[in-house]
Amino acid sequence: ADIIMAQPYPDHHPYQAHEIETLLRAAADNGCDLVTTEKDHVRVPESLQSQVIPFPVCLAWKDDAALQGFLAARIGLS
Helix, strand or coil, X not given: CCCCCCCCCCCCCCCCHHXXXXXXXXXXXXXXXXXXXXXXXXXXXXXXXXHEEEECCCCCCCCHHHHHHHHXXXXXXX
């Protein structure tokens, strides 16, 4: 995918219909789809959710043992 435009919002932003409608117009003007993470998609007004594509994002660690050791050291379990 090519990212044509990005519009950042603060984490847990309560999206308003006018914000999403503006983004949908910009996407249409550029021949694009409006995409957001699944996490943010649930905060898109329900009446507009079908027009916004939810994108799944997952986090995978290369070294689970190193992560466990890092976390254990930080919370005093080592």
